[in-house]
Amino acid sequence: MRVGMEFFIGLSAILFCLGLYGALSKRSAVMILMSLELMANAVNINLVAFSRFVTPKVMTGQFFAVFMMVVAAAEIGLGLALVLALYRQTQTIEVQFLNELKG
Amino acid sequence: MNYIIAIPLLPAAVFGLFFVLPRRIRNRMLYLPLAAMAGSFVLSIPAFLSAWPGGEDAVRTGTWHVAYRLGTIGTGPLDVILRLDPYAAMMLLVVTIVGLGVQIYSLSYMRGEERIGWYYAVLSLFTSAMLLLVLAGDYLLFYMAWEVMGLCSYLLIGFWFTDNAARNASIKAFLVTRVGDVGFAVGLAIIWVTVGSFDFHAVLPAATTWGPGVATAVALLLLFGAMGKSAQFPLHVWLPDAMAGPTPASALIHAATMVAAGVFLVARSLPIFEVSGVAMHAVLLIGGTTALLGATMGAVQYDIKKVLAYSTISQLGYMFLGLGTGNVAAGLFLLLTHAFFKSLLFLGAGSIIHSLHTQDMREMGGVASKMKVTTVTFTIGALALAGIPPLSGFFSKDLILDSLWAGHHYVAFAVALSTAMLTAFYMTRLWLRVFPGEPRDTKHAGGHESDWKILSPMVVLSVITLGIGFSAIVFAKFIAGEAAWPQLVMGSTSTLVALVGIVIAWVLFGGGRDTEERTARSSFVYLLVSNKYFLDYPYEHIALGYTRFSEGVNWFDRVVINGVVNGVGVACRQGGGLLKRMQTGRVQTYQRLVLAGVIAFIVIAVYLRGV
Amino acid sequence: MLSTVSGVAALGMSAIVVGAAVMMLTSRNVVHAAFWMLGSMLGTAGVYLLLSATFVALVQVMVYAGAVAVLLLFVIMLTLRRREDAVRSRDFSAVALALAVLFGGVMLYVLWGLHVPAAPMPAIVPGIEEFGLLLFSTWMLPFEIASLVLTVALVGAVWWSGGRRGR
Numbered sequence: 072m073r074v075g076m077e078f079f080i081g082l083s084a085i086l087f088c089l090g091l092y093g094a095l096s097k098r099s100a101v102m103i104l105m106s107l108e109l110m111a112n113a114v115n116i117n118l119v120a121f122s123r124f125v126t127p128k129v130m131t132g133q134f135f136a137v138f139m140m141v142v143a144a145a146e147i148g149l150g151l152a153l154v155l156a157l158y159r160q161t162q163t164i165e166v167q168f169l170n171e172l173k174g
Numbered sequence: 175m176n177y178i179i180a181i182p183l184l185p186a187a188v189f190g191l192f193f194v195l196p197r198r199i200r201n202r203m204l205y206l207p208l209a210a211m212a213g214s215f216v217l218s219i220p221a222f223l224s225a226w227p228g229g230e231d232a233v234r235t236g237t238w239h240v241a242y243r244l245g246t247i248g249t250g251p252l253d254v255i256l257r258l259d260p261y262a263a264m265m266l267l268v269v270t271i272v273g274l275g276v277q278i279y280s281l282s283y284m285r286g287e288e289r290i291g292w293y294y295a296v297l298s299l300f301t302s303a304m305l306l307l308v309l310a311g312d313y314l315l316f317y318m319a320w321e322v323m324g325l326c327s328y329l330l331i332g333f334w335f336t337d338n339a340a341r342n343a344s345i346k347a348f349l350v351t352r353v354g355d356v357g358f359a360v361g362l363a364i365i366w367v368t369v370g371s372f373d374f375h376a377v378l379p380a381a382t383t384w385g386p387g388v389a390t391a392v393a394l395l396l397l398f399g400a401m402g403k404s405a406q407f408p409l410h411v412w413l414p415d416a417m418a419g420p421t422p423a424s425a426l427i428h429a430a431t432m433v434a435a436g437v438f439l440v441a442r443s444l445p446i447f448e449v450s451g452v453a454m455h456a457v458l459l460i461g462g463t464t465a466l467l468g469a470t471m472g473a474v475q476y477d478i479k480k481v482l483a484y485s486t487i488s489q490l491g492y493m494f495l496g497l498g499t500g501n502v503a504a505g506l507f508l509l510l511t512h513a514f515f516k517s518l519l520f521l522g523a524g525s526i527i528h529s530l531h532t533q534d535m536r537e538m539g540g541v542a543s544k545m546k547v548t549t550v551t552f553t554i555g556a557l558a559l560a561g562i563p564p565l566s567g568f569f570s571k572d573l574i575l576d577s578l579w580a581g582h583h584y585v586a587f588a589v590a591l592s593t594a595m596l597t598a599f600y601m602t603r604l605w606l607r608v609f610p611g612e613p614r615d616t617k618h619a620g621g622h623e624s625d626w627k628i629l630s631p632m633v634v635l636s637v638i639t640l641g642i643g644f645s646a647i648v649f650a651k652f653i654a655g656e657a658a659w660p661q662l663v664m665g666s667t668s669t670l671v672a673l674v675g676i677v678i679a680w681v682l683f684g685g686g687r688d689t690e691e692r693t694a695r696s697s698f699v700y701l702l703v704s705n706k707y708f709l710d711y712p713y714e715h716i717a718l719g720y721t722r723f724s725e726g727v728n729w730f731d732r733v734v735i736n737g738v739v740n741g742v743g744v745a746c747r748q749g750g751g752l753l754k755r756m757q758t759g760r761v762q763t764y765q766r767l768v769l770a771g772v773i774a775f776i777v778i779a780v781y782l783r784g785v
Numbered sequence: 786m787l788s789t790v791s792g793v794a795a796l797g798m799s800a801i802v803v804g805a806a807v808m809m810l811t812s813r814n815v816v817h818a819a820f821w822m823l824g825s826m827l828g829t830a831g832v833y834l835l836l837s838a839t840f841v842a843l844v845q846v847m848v849y850a851g852a853v854a855v856l857l858l859f860v861i862m863l864t865l866r867r868r869e870d871a872v873r874s875r876d877f878s879a880v881a882l883a884l885a886v887l888f889g890g891v892m893l894y895v896l897w898g899l900h901v902p903a904a905p906m907p908a909i910v911p912g913i914e915e916f917g918l919l920l921f922s923t924w925m926l927p928f929e930i931a932s933l934v935l936t937v938a939l940v941g942a943v944w945w946s947g948g949r950r951g952r
Binding site for chain 3: 074077078079080081082084085086087088089090091092093095096097098099101102104105106108109112115116119120122123127128129130133134136137138140141142143144145146147148149151152153154155156158164
């Protein structure tokens with residue numbers, strides 16, 4: 072059995088939705104960051120799949136995936152730093168207590 | 175030749191300057207509008223000479239013109255044209271001479287007035303607009319100047335706006351003339367649709383090719399506009415009230431120049447009127463009615479300025495009578511002479527009012543012994559108005575009577591003759607009440623002669639009034655009209671009629687008699703006439719109905735519109751209170767909302783594109 | 786010539802990725818969740834290998850499985866006062882689930898009508914060597930910018946997490 076590009080895009084979509092669910096529902100800031108990483112991964116799978124099936128020779132999608140990882144790494148680094156700063160200030164990382172934007 | 179542009183531009187520049195200057199400064203710079211006015215006058219002389227000797231060709235082509243392209247409407251180019259032709263040249267001199275005289279006069283008359291700088295500014299703007307109007311080579315510019323004059327008239331009538339009467343009069347004048355202006359504007363629209371141009375020299379020759387329907391419509395609409403501006407029946411009601419303004423302004427605007435603009439418009443557009451016979455008859459009808467009505471109403475007024483105002487209405491009607499015969503020269507020559515002798519009369523009246531501090535003739539009397547110069551000049555003006563030879567009024571009146579007779583307009587001729595008699599009558603009545611004898615009211619007895627600033631313009635104007643009548647033939651040639659020296663029969667008839675009027679007035683009012691008080695009060699005719707034929711009443715009822723309507727609208731506005739607006743406000747506040755709950759401040763709530771929005775967008779996009 | 790991907794291997798890897806993700810989301814213990822995420826990342830690396838993206842798979846293992854996972858564990862450690870705090874109450878949200886499912890449904894619906902013609906793989910599958918050559922020629926500038934971004938992120942992270950402590 073062989074599978075085509077649709078399979079990987081579907082995998083990516085499912086993974087993205089799982090990450091989305093996590094980002095929407097989790098109360099721990101760390102869990103939200105982890106869910107964001109899942110979403111970034113889903114996007115990367117997408118990129119690499121397109122690279123494999125559409126431009127196998129020049130590998131554009133792969134380069135994008137690598138840069139994506141760079142950005143994701145920066146994001147997770149900064150995000151975790153934020154979580155630490157937050158924790159130091161409020162002694163909690165539960166986002167339901169972070170409602171200073173309340174109107 | 176382009177210096178002609180500067181003629182209207184100089185006073186306009188003064189207005190612009192005075193408009194921005196603070197009151198304190200402009201009140202001290204009154205020499206500036208005077209200088210501008212004098213400059214316009216000086217420039218008008220070579221302009222006039224360049225149009226000399228006038229004649230058919232000069233009227234048809236103009237001796238100078240300049241055009242600026244504003245843009246295009248549809249396919250037709252929209253030009254603004256200044257053109258000098260004999261009509262314009264003649265009016266330039268009239269306007270600048272009277273304007274200069276009035277400005278010198280106002281120096282004394284309006285001295286100490288807190289807002290004198292503004293007065294001069296508006297006077298300058300008015301003069302500028304009038305000069306622009308006479309120089310206008312197309313209907314559009316004409317209309318613009320026309321409206322600016324309406325504005326100035328409003329501002330000057332309401333100059334003493336703390337006075338209720340003045341304020342109401344200014345509003346009345348503005349609204350009534352506006353009624354006429356609507357007709358004018360519609361007429362312009364028809365002209366544009368029909369000809370595709372506003373240029374006089376394109377419209378007027380084209381008028382001969384129009385059907386009688388279009389020509390009649392345009393002519394009547396233009397006439398309607400002219401009726402508003404020139405205070406013709408039934409739109410004359412604003413002019414007597416306009417006397418609430420400063421007297422020199424009345425002299426300039428409501429006697430000599432602006433009210434003549436309507437006559438000037440009809441004179442300019444006369445080819446259109448001639449294509450439509452109906453319109454010519456309408457001009458005659460309106461002119462005759464107004465002349466007679468104005469004269470009768472003038473005969474029963476006690477306010478010296480009101481007498482002159484009704485006299486102005488009557489004389490403007492006379493001009494229309496002249497134009498209605500198709501004789502441009504007759505109408506315009508009366509316009510010319512009237513501008514001088516009526517402004518002279520107004521300035522004289524102003525001099526008397528200034529000295530006696532009253533406008534009521536019943537409180538006057540004995541002015542002749544104290545104010546010699548005023549008396550002489552005023553008498554010259556009054557005789558001219560009455561049509562006594564050899565003063566200017568006689569010649570101009572004779573031209574009109576002549577052309578009425580020659581045109582077989584016998585009814586109009588009779589009306590004109592009666593008006594002439596009435597004119598002589600009311601002017602004599604006025605003269606007898608004001609000048610001879612002793613002061614009737616000791617309160618206003620302390621009369622003294624005015625200073626030279628007031629007297630010099632009057633002297634100049636009376637000299638012009640004395641002499642200008644003899645220019646009738648030259649004038650007619652200049653503007654390519656027809657005129658002849660008065661025939662013996664016609665001349666003596668009109669003189670005789672005028673003398674009859676004078677004699678009747680002398681019998682009634684001579685030697686300090688005042689029959690009016692005793693007998694005429696019970697007369698039905700007197701009641702009718704002294705109440706201005708109750709012509710103000712329909713207007714008042716219209717105004718009252720309008721007030722009711724306005725109150726209704728006000729109620730609607732207050733209750734319904736305001737209710738809706740406030741309701742919207744309340745609804746917004748309540749809705750905001752509810753929506754506030756959505757602002758939990760929690761990031762994930764926002765995330766969810768954003769996501770829901772994104773999904774909605776995707777669904778819509780998919781649905782629309784049908785992927 | 787390998788024109789498509791082996792279905793069995795792909796299914797297996799997908800199962801690992803999705804399963805680990807689901808476990809991560811359902812696990813009540815944060816530390817466990819972090820490890821499940823690590824599993825999902827490694828599975829993703831396997832998917833990359835299936836797609837013959839060797840270098841990306843390598844970076845995936847190093848960055849995500851290595852650096853990010855360790856970082857996460859450190860933060861969890863730093864923000865937990867007691868050991869018991871690692872176990873969290875169940876935080877299930879029907880709204881979030883519905884939204885996510887809806888979103889996924891829409892995406893899959895759009896995918897349904899999608900037909901991308903798959904190009905045949907070249908005879909010699911490009912490897913790390915070609916990747917490196919391209920990275921330092923065509924992608925030179927983005928690469929440098931990426932390093933700049935990382936540096937800035939590093940400085941920012943240091944600043945936020947502890948830079949102000951001394952004041």
